Amino acid sequence: MSPSRHLSSWRLASLAPFSSISALTRATTRPFSCRTPVRADAPSHSSPIRNALKFYSVTVQANGGTNATCLQLAASDVRGTARLYRNGQNRGDNRLYWHDMATSACEVRVNKVDSVLAQLQIPEVNLIKMDVQGFEAVALRGMQDTLDRSARLIILSEFWPSGIQQTGENPVSMLRSLADKGFQIFHLARGGRLMPVSDYEQFARSYTGRRYTSVVAAKGVDVRKLLERS
Numbered sequence: 001m002s003p004s005r006h007l008s009s010w011r012l013a014s015l016a017p018f019s020s021i022s023a024l025t026r027a028t029t030r031p032f033s034c035r036t037p038v039r040a041d042a043p044s045h046s047s048p049i050r051n052a053l054k055f056y057s058v059t060v061q062a063n064g065g066t067n068a069t070c071l072q073l074a075a076s077d078v079r080g081t082a083r084l085y086r087n088g089q090n091r092g093d094n095r096l097y098w099h100d101m102a103t104s105a106c107e108v109r110v111n112k113v114d115s116v117l118a119q120l121q122i123p124e125v126n127l128i129k130m131d132v133q134g135f136e137a138v139a140l141r142g143m144q145d146t147l148d149r150s151a152r153l154i155i156l157s158e159f160w161p162s163g164i165q166q167t168g169e170n171p172v173s174m175l176r177s178l179a180d181k182g183f184q185i186f187h188l189a190r191g192g193r194l195m196p197v198s199d200y201e202q203f204a205r206s207y208t209g210r211r212y213t214s215v216v217a218a219k220g221v222d223v224r225k226l227l228e229r230s
Contacts, residue, residue, distance in 0.1 A: 076110035112142035134163020160212035
């Protein structure tokens with residue numbers, strides 16, 4: 001279950017700049033960095049993905065997002081290009097690493113979230129939402145400055161240990177690195193319940209194979225008060 005489905009049962013209060021990084025329908029790995037929404041999507045020679053930017057732009061306009069900027073980028077820990085491997089049966093399963101469900105691939109531009117936010121002159125964010133099919137640890141490595149500068153920050157992320165391992169990263173190390181930066185780690189359970197996570201290894205072992213869940217990492221905020229049940 002993606003973090004978005006959990007998030008639908010919450011009311012977010014007093015959160016201003018935020019960043020969303022997702023692999024969604026007709027889209028790719030995308031940073032969404034904003035004061036109010038700034039959405040970025042990876043480019044492609046494929047018309048469905050290319051059309052996604054148009055759909056997002058129309059959505060922003062329809063919702064009065066006058067200070068929103070749409071970009072075509074994929075979130076990573078480097079600037080350059082990468083191969084995006086697409087799942088023809090599941091448009092929400094596009095990944096920036098090879099996987100056995102891939103049916104095609106295309107080249108996309110990638111960049112660090114730190115670099116994108118610097119270009120947009122956004123010094124800090126309050127909310128980061130990630131769902132990038134196991135690429136979370138790599139994306140996080142590209143936003144270390146942002147994590148350090150943002151005094152009040154909530155990270156809402158899918159947590160798929162097997163996917164993280166497929167990128168060459170360690171899911172336990174990912175959680176520990178956030179804790180080392182002062183974040184409290186919570187399991188976002190069904191019904192929107194927040195359960196503190198202290199044993200990262202045991203937590204990761206609970207989700208093997210294609211099993212995944214959602215986590216919340218909070219720094220400088222009482223997340224249980226800020227995210228009120230609607």
